[in-house]
Amino acid sequence: MGASKSTITIADVAKAAGVSTSAVSYALNGKKGVSEKTRAKVLSVAESMGWRPNSAAKSLSDSRTRSIGVVLLMHDTDEFASGNYNMECLAGLSSVLESVDYSITLRMTTGGASAACRIHRDWIESGRVDAHMVLGVEFDDPRLDLFRSHPNVPVLFLAQEQTTRGLPTLYSTDADGARTVVRHLHELGHTHIARVAGPEQYMHTLIRDSATMDECAKLGMRCDCLHGEYSREDGARLTIMFLGFADRPTAIVYDGDSQALGGLDAVQNRGLAVPDDISLISWDDSAACRSSVPPLTALHRDVRSIGKKAGRLLLAMIDGETVGAVPEDPYTLEVRGSTARPAGSAEPVGSAGSEDSAILPGA
Template identity: 30%
Template sequence: MASAPAARTARPQEGTPVGLALVRDAEVLGAEPFFHEFIAGMERVLVPLGVPVLLQVVATVRQAGERMRAWARYGQVQGMILIDLLPGDERVALVKELGMPAVVIGDPETAGGLPAVWTQDDVAMRDVVAGLVGAGHTHLGHVGGPAQMAHTIIRRRTFEAVAAEHGVRTTVFDGDYSEAAGVRAIAALAASAERPTALVFDNDVMALGALHEAGRRGLAVPADLALVAWDDSALCQLAVPPLSAVGHDVQELGELVGNALAQALAEGAPAAGGRVVKAAPARLVARGAL
């Protein structure tokens, strides 16, 4: 076990990075704008403090834990960012074991008492479903991200609960944030006798894959099928037709995380009862008819 870091001053240590071990397929990450904007927002806060962000892309949670242990063992980072956590995620216990300041991006219930920045995905999904029902849809689909992730579980649970409140049908598809997942969802939908008339995607890349496949199959968007992406990136705005999206300021989210992390670094080792910062929930941005 790594020894706990020495008592800290009121500022982060200049020149020593904070680490983000991101469990992602490297090809999918390269196509996804979210993390480019998110890291840019964090750096807007941390770089003036002399704290760079060290990003390591790994394939599994186990590899993420191994990387985090190595960073702590060799003093390569002074704090860590945890994102895309699973329920009961081992990485929360690990940063406590390592005595490493950390901030969780996600539901405070997954944070285990660590400081957390929460985007209120349940509030956003409720807004999306209500908007689609208000537009006249009676059968909705959801194409989720990796099913084991806590925020995917929250979005799916809220999607189904709010749809049930409104008395509308639902069909769900599992995805992995890739363009191919959006293509697969449209292929599955096209084979169904009673298909949803609106699909909500957990990121923009899957929605774009669906848009292209819908066009290939002769489905007009949004006349035949409404598509809603999560995270209103430039990809959504420049698509033809432009995609409706669940929009929020991702760089602002990064700034909130950067500020929370700067405070955690100044305070030192993690402690129970961490602060929770609620980011403004994302809102449905409709482009044309839903």
Template identity: 85%
Template sequence: MGASKSTITIADVAKAAGVSTSAVSYALNGKKGVSEKTRARVLEVAESMGWRPNSAAKALSDSRSRSIGVVLLLHDTEEFASGSYAMECLAGLSRVLEEVDYSITLRMTTGGAAAACRIHRDWIESGRVDAHLVLGVEFGDPRLELFREHPDVPALFLAQQQTTKGLPTLYSQDDEGARAVVRHLHELGHTHIARVAGPEQYMHTLIRDSATMDECARLGMRCDSLHGEYMRDDGARLTSMFLNFSDHATAIVYDSDSSAIGGLHAVTAQGLVVPDDISLVSWDDSAACRSAKPPLTALHRDVRSIGDKAGRLLLRMIDGETVGAVPEDPYTLVVRDSTAAPKPTD
């Protein structure tokens, strides 16, 4: 015997129709996001099951803001313009939300995680957004506790699952990416490399540090590491420091494309040639990496697809689905002209 009319839910209709709960929600509410064939199928199944909208749920649905809240943590207000990760991610998110007539409510703050937490708390209390996308999660981040206190508020973290510990998370596989870079440089013959790493308050920095050091130890390689912000100036400054070491590395790996471009400028400013004198590798593989001279070898991930995936997960959460820890697509190493075998030593 099927479920009684009073207990039939959107999830029941979705199961019977063989579609997602999001598709059922869009179809029943006359929203964009499903084909007319799917809409007709859902309506037919819902009617045959005797589904009727719960009045409270309908009122809640009608009061939705149809907006996703995002707060970007900036160390400098110009960083948003120069850092492509956030823009690419938001472009992917926007592409998904536009399909269902949702928008992004965006705030930027130079006040760190504490300021971002205050913004998210205000959104929760005011109901201004239907869900929250949380980026730039730090150790001891107050936003983690905030959303633990509000488990019914849809919130997705772009972070490492070691940090979020059970909260809905879309995470990158940084350890495998770091090992792939080390193996590539080892195959070229490098035995001494360096890392211009990101800020130490982020778990993914620790994961990259640890995986890089572990893979170097396994292959009998040496690795130096300095940490800075994801900015060109820091990339140039830390690269210059490495190049001034009496026994400097023959390859440098950067945690961001912005710092890699800064590093490339520092190398050429000292009269050195990439990759003849030193090899360079970047993460994220933005347009800046591809257009650099020479084009930079980089760990590629489709950042727009991350925003796309995040958007779809958030829409599922808004519709009441439970989301756990979900991996991003794996990194792929794109080899270009900035890496080569090291110069023979005299």
């Protein structure tokens, strides 16, 4: 005898039919996403268990949760408090969602992309969120295959389109940003620079590495590169390594503001002056970059506007619109007191550097 309807859940039907809970949800609610063979099997199993659709249940299953799911990959649990990009992006996203009575369902994990994938899968199967926003995409990221196998689930990746390959993506123009930084240092007269880059498992790190090296080669410059985490500690550690080179660089570019602030600490703790002895540039701009002494030259993008654009794209997908690869607004270089011509070099003609702050558009 079948169990009473009140005790039967989608998970019960999924277990009996040998399919996922999302497949059961699609089948019972007449949605795309499963084959007709699977749909017929699910309906047959559900009926044999005593499950019967009614108008109240149908209404409930079709209702929106009015929530966007976001999982942040954290190197450690203290990272969220200092993560300017994540905080600003979520603030922008929230401002758009709040205006239409949507909210963010937020999870954090130190377990990497695999752990994040399990959370997203649970949300898909439970129907807990209406759409997903994915950040911190790695090479061979399992979340890519997860959402390719659920093409009807609204999702937006904040990543490089070279990685997502056809999935809805809001991407940054990292190659242009890297070239802008190199050209600024070249105009100041630097011929040997260095990069404190982010983790190598991210496509944007590879793109920045490649564009920096390519632009340096075109301009006859030398570039050294070391990779580390987006942390103040790694910024300091890798800066100390560069300062120990017999032929040390005259400028260092950091992939994140926390790295740059750590690098500034390391330089000053060794009795060196910025920018007299060495110039520093942060890839990400932040209030900390503006308030440091000296204030850091930084490659700026309006991260809050990225969150807002992501929110508008996600709401459009929830309403059935198709989204492809969409670019963010271009970078601008905020020139402040941490960059100058190398010590002992002649004033370059048409130098972009000055003691006053300036804004240079991205390439």
